[in-house]
Amino acid sequence: MELIDIGSNLTHESFTDDRALVISAAAAAGVTRQIVTGADLESSVAAAALADGHPARLWSTAGVHPHRAASLDAQVLSELRSLLTNPRIVAVGECGLDYFRNLAPPAAQRAAFVAQLELAVAVGKPVFLHQRDAHEDFKSILGDFCGRLAGAVAHCFTGDPAQLEDYLALGLHIGVTGWVCDERRGAPLREAVPRIPADRLMLETDAPYLLPRDLDPQPKSRRNEPKYLAHIARTVARMRNEPCESLAASTTRNAQRFFRLDA
Numbered sequence: 001m002e003l004i005d006i007g008s009n010l011t012h013e014s015f016t017d018d019r020a021l022v023i024s025a026a027a028a029a030g031v032t033r034q035i036v037t038g039a040d041l042e043s044s045v046a047a048a049a050l051a052d053g054h055p056a057r058l059w060s061t062a063g064v065h066p067h068r069a070a071s072l073d074a075q076v077l078s079e080l081r082s083l084l085t086n087p088r089i090v091a092v093g094e095c096g097l098d099y100f101r102n103l104a105p106p107a108a109q110r111a112a113f114v115a116q117l118e119l120a121v122a123v124g125k126p127v128f129l130h131q132r133d134a135h136e137d138f139k140s141i142l143g144d145f146c147g148r149l150a151g152a153v154a155h156c157f158t159g160d161p162a163q164l165e166d167y168l169a170l171g172l173h174i175g176v177t178g179w180v181c182d183e184r185r186g187a188p189l190r191e192a193v194p195r196i197p198a199d200r201l202m203l204e205t206d207a208p209y210l211l212p213r214d215l216d217p218q219p220k221s222r223r224n225e226p227k228y229l230a231h232i233a234r235t236v237a238r239m240r241n242e243p244c245e246s247l248a249a250s251t252t253r254n255a256q257r258f259f260r261l262d263a
Helices: 019-028 041-053 066-071 074-083 106-123 135-143 161-169 187-195 226-240 244-259
Strands: 003-008 031-036 058-062 089-098 127-132 152-154 173-176 201-203
Touching: 003 201, 003 226, 003 244, 019 031, 019 226, 031 041, 031 226, 031 244, 041 058, 041 074, 041 089, 066 089, 066 106, 074 106, 089 106, 089 135, 106 127, 106 135, 127 135, 135 161, 161 173, 161 187, 187 226, 201 226, 201 244, 226 244
Parallel strands: 003 031, 031 058, 058 089, 089 127, 127 152, 152 173, 173 201
Antiparallel strands: none
């Protein structure tokens, strides 16, 4: 059973001492390939370097998270454009809107989001999207880019069936994390998961964040790792009433096609 983790934060400081072991442990668990997330210019550069160093295992994204939207000036945008000429950088992002914490002003978030969507159109690569408590603005902005993007995935989708239908209508793929393993916070997502079309579903850990709540035993570090994607896959397969092998095959095929990993 082969799996692709479409969103791991392997540049995070919690992996500094054992990053190579984390990558090999993931591969041993069937997670043979990963997309390493860039969240600002610095982490995007680091993610690209990591991907270049593991050409059979890793690819990366380059972008600016909404929390850091105020940092996206003309210089950073230019450097991102240059980074994206690297064929191992397979998407623009993580970009989008986050009104839950508002660590950047909403107006700055919207401007940075539009700028990165325009960048994605220009470079012909898909977008890796973040949305929290900003559904209507997010949907409206994406609507302006319908038919122009090379692809878009709602990273770490946690919404309900109504939000899912909005995203499917916009042509989005849906990334599901260990949030689905939380019977408290994840109830709306658990209702939505069976309704995701098989050709739009992808899986991710968002490691080191979002350790599956029902993982037994829980690691003492409380650190999520890409190797736990197999646990998420089994959970999603049960919810969709399909064999895990079938789910693994379809989500892997979707990720290969979406990120052009075989190109």
